[in-house]
Amino acid sequence: MIADIKKFIFIQNNIDRILKESPFKMNYIIEKSGIKKPTFFRKLREKKFTPEELLEIAKAVEVKEWRNETKEEILESLKKAEEDFKNGKGIPGDVFMSRLNQRLAKYREEEVSGS
Numbered sequence: 001m002i003a004d005i006k007k008f009i010f011i012q013n014n015i016d017r018i019l020k021e022s023p024f025k026m027n028y029i030i031e032k033s034g035i036k037k038p039t040f041f042r043k044l045r046e047k048k049f050t051p052e053e054l055l056e057i058a059k060a061v062e063v064k065e066w067r068n069e070t071k072e073e074i075l076e077s078l079k080k081a082e083e084d085f086k087n088g089k090g091i092p093g094d095v096f097m098s099r100l101n102q103r104l105a106k107y108r109e110e111e112v113s114g115s
Helices: 002-021 026-033 037-046 051-061 071-086 093-114
Strands: none
Touching: 002 037, 002 051, 002 093, 026 037, 026 051
16 A cells, blocks of 8 residues: 555656656647646646546556457547547657657656665
């Protein structure tokens, strides 16, 4: 339980950096969190999100779990992804992988030093 609380404190204290390093745009995160934009930025500046708000933010930025989708659902997802990419809502795969590897390395370092 202590480790969970330490992890929560770490996330609360570093939420601004975590979101900055996220591959998602801030407007997307704000929209998915359900928090009004001015309130979101105030809470981000003050690092005063509630646990429930942090959970909604985490749901927006965490990689989604795999589930068995129908062929139609997969094709619809691919079509939406193509549209998003055409509208500038994506980043090239090599850039994403580079950022992901950097984030993983940082979290591994913090996990080792924070334990």
